[in-house]
Amino acid sequence: MCSKKLIFLSLTVLLLVTFNLFSQVTLPKILGHNMVLQQLKEVPVWGTASPGEKIAVAFAGQSKTTVADSSGKWSVKLSPMKASFTPRQMTIKGTNTILLKNILVGEVWLCSGQSNMEYAMRKYSKFQSAVKGNRPPEDDLNTANNPNIRIFLDRRKYMDPSPEHLGWDSAIGRPLVDFSAVGYYFAKDLYAKLHVPIGMIAAAVPGSRIEPWIQASKMEIAPKMKNGKTLDKLSADGGDPGKFYDSMIQPLIPFKLKGILWYQGESNCFLNENIRYAYKLKTLIESWRTDWKDKKLPFYFVQIAPYNYSAAKDVRQHTTENLPEFWEAQALALHLKNTSMVAITDLVDSIADLHPGYKWEVGRRLSLVAANKAYGQKNVVCSGPAYQKIKIVHHTIEITFSNVGSGLASRDKRPLTWFSIAGVDGKFVPAKAEIEGYKIIVSAPEVPHPLSVRFGWNEAAQSNFISKEGLPAIPFRSDNPWDKLF
Structure with missing residues (x-):
């Protein structure tokens, strides 16, 4: 009898604790201290609470209220704001109150892809040994000191809501060590051009194919080409469709972005892909734009670098023309509106190196594209012939x-x-x-x-x-x- 009472008491306590946790207002990991909010667009703020709970969000003189729906989800939209260097607080109040500090308003970009986008600032010594072009005039890893550039490193196993509301950092010191070098140098150069706060979100996984970055249900299409031929369904190529989308991209939606940077393709090139990759890239671009409810969302990508694929010892035989065919497939995405591509055929010291070290120049070239295409600085030349x-x-x-x-x-x-x-x-x-x-x-x-x-x-x-x-x-x-x- 005592044991039954003990079990009943334990279950009651567990249910009370679970209910108390659910009843608390919670925020996704991307909403936190030190974040940058996108200027001149409506800014979503969202989370969970008890069904029917009234939520109030206050920021920069605005106050928005809503009620959590039957599943406990809620969201509000802040009215468009101008860029601001003034650190401000956001208050989210329901049964509990959350205070987010040191928030700026400026330009927000997401950078994603595989290892060359993930390539971290801690590898700075490789930048210094590069023999082509102009190296950065200073050691940014140790001297970067601009609190108006903020970074968020999207780690696939750590995107669940947390009570600390941490995740965003200034691009200074230790947080910068593990951050994307391409993303940081893009932000640094863009800041010099725009003089507004810059927020960078990095979501990249070494070795990843494109399929894991696309929602699995979107891969069940059979592309039909203009010549009437229909390709096999994209998911037939495997590649864990949706794996990283579910854990790294979906948790970011609908955080307001200015645009997306994409640097990926080597893993698919090893599979000798060409036209199928073009349709996968098209699917990714269009589906992400749909997710963010922005059909004009800028999408700028990097054409992968020269590499000795023909020497690879794997199950597929490669020729010296497989990579050019892949370049051609990447370039097909330029037929979609608000896309642009950065060529980096000159940024390689050895074609035996899959990860050339000129990341500061890749970031700079992407910033040229953004300046010209996204910000209307038409005097900025952003592409080669x-x-x-x-x-x-x-x-x-x-x-x-x-x-x-x-x-x-x-x-x-x-x-x-x-x-x-x-x-x-x-x-x-x-x-x-x-x-x-x-x-x-x-x-x-x-x-x-x-x-x-x-x-x-x-x-x-x-x-x-x-x-x-x-x-x-x-x-x-x-x-x-x-x-x-x-």
């Missing part, structure tokens, strides 16, 4: 480019490299390439009647062809079979 069209003139091919900046150039003043042409037989041979104004003229004695041209069509290609602003030309082939499928 991109293939537009060809014209066959006698025994030569005349190539026209977009994004030429102030002109075309050779990085080392030597003849342009990695151009090839072919005639009706489809056999490509190295070609002479000359700059004539804003065009490139290519020819080869072996091909008197050229039909097609390729540039950088090799996994090792690190051409000297750039814009006068120093940005590399994007690899292409004029005989692209997948052009404009979206």
Whole structure:
């Protein structure tokens, strides 16, 4: 009898504790001290409480109230605010009261992907050993001291709500050590351009394919191409669909963002993917935009670097053209609105290194895109030359480019490299390439009647062809079979 009473008492205490925990107002991990809220947009604030509990949120002179629904969920939207360097407090009051401190208003970006996006600032020594380009003038890992750049490191096992409301930090000292180098340098350069607080959220997992970043239900589509052919359902490729979406992306929604940065693809390239990856990237972009209820949400991504995939000893045989085909697939996403791509073919010291160390330059180039595309600074040149069209003139091919900046150039003043042409037989041979104004003229004695041209069509290609602003030309082939499928 005593044992039954003891069990009953224990269960009663457990139920009371559980009810008390549920009745407390709770916030998702992304809402916490030191965060940055997106300026000039409605800002969602949300969480859980007891069903029917009245919730009041106060911030920057605003007061919003709501009532938790039958499942205990609640949300309010703060009216758009201007950027502010003034640290302010947010009060969320229900049965209990939560006070969040040191909050700024500015620009918020999410950076995601695999290891090259995750590549942390603690690897700064590798930056210092880089031999190309201009290294950062100072050791940011030890000298960074801008409290107006805030960072949130999304760790997949630690995204549950916590009573401490910690997660955001200033990009100073120890918190910066584990943060994405690309994300930090993007924020640093963007801050210099905009002079408003910058908030960066990093959600990246080394070695991850694209599938885990897409909600599993969105992978059950069979892409239909414009030529009428239907591909197998995307989920047929495996890759743990939704694994990181569920644990790292969904907990961030609907935290208001200005845009998204994406640096991923190596794991899918090892699988020799091309057009299927293009549709997966399209699915990710469109589904994330749907999740954030923003069809125009900027999405800027990095074209992966040259690497010796053909030397990989795995179950698939690779050729030197698998990577260029993947580059081509990545570039197809540019047919979606409000997307842009950063080329980094010049930022590699060795094609045996899957993780080149020039992360400060990758971040800077992404900031150029943001400045031009997202913030309307049209005087900022943000991309290298991109293939537009060809014209066959006698025994030569005349190539026209977009994004030429102030002109075309050779990085080392030597003849342009990695151009090839072919005639009706489809056999490509190295070609002479000359700059004539804003065009490139290519020819080869072996091909008197050229039909097609390729540039950088090799996994090792690190051409000297750039814009006068120093940005590399994007690899292409004029005989692209997948052009404009979206």
